[in-house]
Amino acid sequence: MDRTYDIVxxxxxxxxxxxxxxxxxRHVPDGCRWALAGRNDEGLRALRSQLAESVPSAADVPLxxxxxxxxxxxREAARSTRVLATTVGPYVRHGLGVVAxxxxxxxxxxDLTGEPEFVDTAYVRxxxxxxxxxxxxxxxxxxxxxxxxxxxxxxVEQLPEGVPLRIxxxxxxxxxxxxxxxxxxxxxxxxGRQTIxxxxxxxxxxxxxxxxxxxxxxxxRFAAEVGAWALPLPTIDPQVVARSAAAxxxxxxxxxxxxxxxVRRLPVALGAVAGVAGMAAVAQLPAARxxxxxxxxxxxxxxxxxxxRSWFSVRFxxxxxxxxxxxxxxxxxxxxxxxxxxxxxxALCLAFDELPxxxxxxTPAVAMGPVLRARLLRAGLRxxxxxxxxxTNGGPTATx
Numbered sequence: 001m002d003r004t005y006d007i008v009x010x011x012x013x014x015x016x017x018x019x020x021x022x023x024x025x026r027h028v029p030d031g032c033r034w035a036l037a038g039r040n041d042e043g044l045r046a047l048r049s050q051l052a053e054s055v056p057s058a059a060d061v062p063l064x065x066x067x068x069x070x071x072x073x074x075r076e077a078a079r080s081t082r083v084l085a086t087t088v089g090p091y092v093r094h095g096l097g098v099v100a101x102x103x104x105x106x107x108x109x110x111d112l113t114g115e116p117e118f119v120d121t122a123y124v125r126x127x128x129x130x131x132x133x134x135x136x137x138x139x140x141x142x143x144x145x146x147x148x149x150x151x152x153x154x155x156v157e158q159l160p161e162g163v164p165l166r167i168x169x170x171x172x173x174x175x176x177x178x179x180x181x182x183x184x185x186x187x188x189x190x191x192g193r194q195t196i197x198x199x200x201x202x203x204x205x206x207x208x209x210x211x212x213x214x215x216x217x218x219x220x221r222f223a224a225e226v227g228a229w230a231l232p233l234p235t236i237d238p239q240v241v242a243r244s245a246a247a248x249x250x251x252x253x254x255x256x257x258x259x260x261x262x263v264r265r266l267p268v269a270l271g272a273v274a275g276v277a278g279m280a281a282v283a284q285l286p287a288a289r290x291x292x293x294x295x296x297x298x299x300x301x302x303x304x305x306x307x308x309r310s311w312f313s314v315r316f317x318x319x320x321x322x323x324x325x326x327x328x329x330x331x332x333x334x335x336x337x338x339x340x341x342x343x344x345x346x347a348l349c350l351a352f353d354e355l356p357x358x359x360x361x362x363t364p365a366v367a368m369g370p371v372l373r374a375r376l377l378r379a380g381l382r383x384x385x386x387x388x389x390x391x392t393n394g395g396p397t398a399t400x
Contacts, residue, residue, distance in 0.1 A: 011087035013043035019340035106133035114144035120198035142339035160321030164254035170262035173312035230260035
């Protein structure tokens, strides 16, 4: 309570930032002290006026000038709030100074990154300081990677304890991308060597369980359990799940997670593989990256009508201790509406809920886990057990 604000949202005038601001305006509890921040003062004023049209109390929300490349403004924002949420990406270019300021000020931090290089670099540079100050640094608090991280945790809870566990996640969605997502993807694909180096640097300093086994193998296959071709997804999600498993003994002595896109038709699956390979090749060429980025610039995104038609489903198939369980996490438009909801609820969770007394860089499951899941259930995301049966006979014992 010695801080001026409970939550400061940096990058509020961007596409996802504005959606997050709208979500917070509608859902902050009475007495919550929150502020909108960014480098475009005129844009902030316009956003506040727009919010106030549907939520009159938003007319009084403070506006802070924060330029992520101006350390003084970032430090001032971090010192003024209990929780800082940022949507300013690509994070490897724009985010490390924000993490540093929060770690130094003992301020809880949440973002939307899906960039492994950024997450690993932030750990190496700022983990020690965050542990000293008590800051909780929680990356990937959007569709990357909360549905997957919390979905695996939910699946683990349905299986016996203290046994080897095998969980596969199958992602399906019809959503459209935004300029910010495209920019982050191209940046990550163009920085393969840097990503490998950052992962290696982190391995040299990060503690890892010596008495438990955790693996995230890759490989394509036809998955009869979901009736689709399973293609490995080159996202940060398996890494986040693995770090949750390393931190939580409840994931058992031998834990394996595989992360897939589920594609029903083989021609579509082959086309998807070719598309990813082509984008990876194009990302190595600066001129080509600039041309593609110009087609859909950061700050652009799908229309309200398109988002209203969008959905996602992640089906998890878990096995352990002679049991098989199928669970599902699902919701609406994943990249924007649900991501804004997840980021907003994550910030509120860190600010107001009773959570484990932890510090440093944490995954969503470790930092917030079931408490955040309860918030997301109330907010409209769905976590459910779809089926459960013993592996020793072929018949299901329960469905739900």
